[in-house]
Amino acid sequence: MTLSALAPRSVAVVTGGAAGIGLAAAKRFAQLGLRVCIADLNADRLNAAAKEVAMLAANGADDVLAVETDVSRVEDLRRLHQVVGDRFGGTDILMNNAGIQPGSAIFGPADNWERVLAVNLSGVILGTQIFVPSMIERGRPGLVINTGSKQGITTPPGDPAYNVSKAALKAFTEALQHELRNLPDGKISAHLLIPGFVFTGLTARGRSEKPAGAWTPEQTVDFMIERLDAGDFYILCPDNDVARSLDERRIIWAAQDIVQNRPPLSRWHPDYAQAFEAFIQKQD
Numbered sequence: 457m458t459l460s461a462l463a464p465r466s467v468a469v470v471t472g473g474a475a476g477i478g479l480a481a482a483k484r485f486a487q488l489g490l491r492v493c494i495a496d497l498n499a500d501r502l503n504a505a506a507k508e509v510a511m512l513a514a515n516g517a518d519d520v521l522a523v524e525t526d527v528s529r530v531e532d533l534r535r536l537h538q539v540v541g542d543r544f545g546g547t548d549i550l551m552n553n554a555g556i557q558p559g560s561a562i563f564g565p566a567d568n569w570e571r572v573l574a575v576n577l578s579g580v581i582l583g584t585q586i587f588v589p590s591m592i593e594r595g596r597p598g599l600v601i602n603t604g605s606k607q608g609i610t611t612p613p614g615d616p617a618y619n620v621s622k623a624a625l626k627a628f629t630e631a632l633q634h635e636l637r638n639l640p641d642g643k644i645s646a647h648l649l650i651p652g653f654v655f656t657g658l659t660a661r662g663r664s665e666k667p668a669g670a671w672t673p674e675q676t677v678d679f680m681i682e683r684l685d686a687g688d689f690y691i692l693c694p695d696n697d698v699a700r701s702l703d704e705r706r707i708i709w710a711a712q713d714i715v716q717n718r719p720p721l722s723r724w725h726p727d728y729a730q731a732f733e734a735f736i737q738k739q740d
């Protein structure tokens with residue numbers, strides 16, 4: 457059912473589609489016969505990426521659109537929606553994937569916080585509000601895939617603005633799926649993609665070679681398609697260092713901070729270091 461949206465000639469829009477996970481998804485969609493629009497900053501990078509996508513598309517460049525877009529700007533997103541509608545007649549798959557991680561600090565500059573929240577959170581909310589009503593009206597099977605992060609679930613210390621943006625994105629996507637599944641005759645579902653460590657421009661930090669622990673963007677997209685097919689809402693990706701079982705223990709530990717009235721982020725609190733280690737070793 458989920459994957460009926462991933463049919464040849466369906467239309468996919470991928471933000472942050474000029475690089476990393478977004479580009480890998482756009483290529484995969486093109487390989488599956490979809491028409492694809494990639495939206496990203498910077499026309500040159502976008503056009504180079506569009507050529508790569510077109511090489512895989514059934515009808516080459518005719519099936520691919522590249523629209524320079526800053527997802528933090530509502531007028532850019534409205535234009536994107538218009539251009540995709542004019543060219544392809546509507547959207548079936550919206551992948552709100554554009555994201556930044558410039559680093560942040562609790563008492564760091566306000567403009568840095570604003571930018572991270574504008575791109576990672578407002579960009580997703582606005583993208584959803586602008587695209588999804590017409591996707592519903594279209595009456596076809598559809599998908600909304602929002603790219604979250606494990607950092608929005610276990611919220612490790614070190615980058616609070618990013619964590620806040622991704623935690624809020626998780627809450628938004630959960631509410632969106634609740635809304636969509638309660639629509640009469642609803643054919644659209646929302647999904648939260650939760651990548652592991654993926655080697656991309658976002659995480660490269662000067663490295664030119666993929667660290668052993670990281671997945672490639674292509675592996676991440678393969679996993680995403682497999683889990684969409686299985687109907688998962690939470691697409692919790694492992695990587696070469698972190699298996700699902702370890703993620704599960706980390707997530708349970710974080711939730712138990714509240715239930716057991718521990719200090720927040722107790723996983724990184726010296727008084728709880730031993731207990732946390734014992735907890736993640738424990739087998740059910």
Ligand code: NAI
Pocket residue numbers: 471472473474475476477478495496497525526527528553554555556557575603604605606650651652653654655656657658659
């Ligand atoms: P990337 O840096 O390779 O790709 C992100 C793309 O988003 C870039 O092409 C960038 O130009 C674009 N972008 C940035 N700001 C934009 C804006 N305002 N408007 C339009 N496009 C914009 O990074 P990656 O890793 O592919 O990231 C994709 C998503 O995956 C992000 O949301 C990121 O937070 C998330 N993620 C990545 C992980 C990783 O290990 N790489 C782990 C968890 C989440």
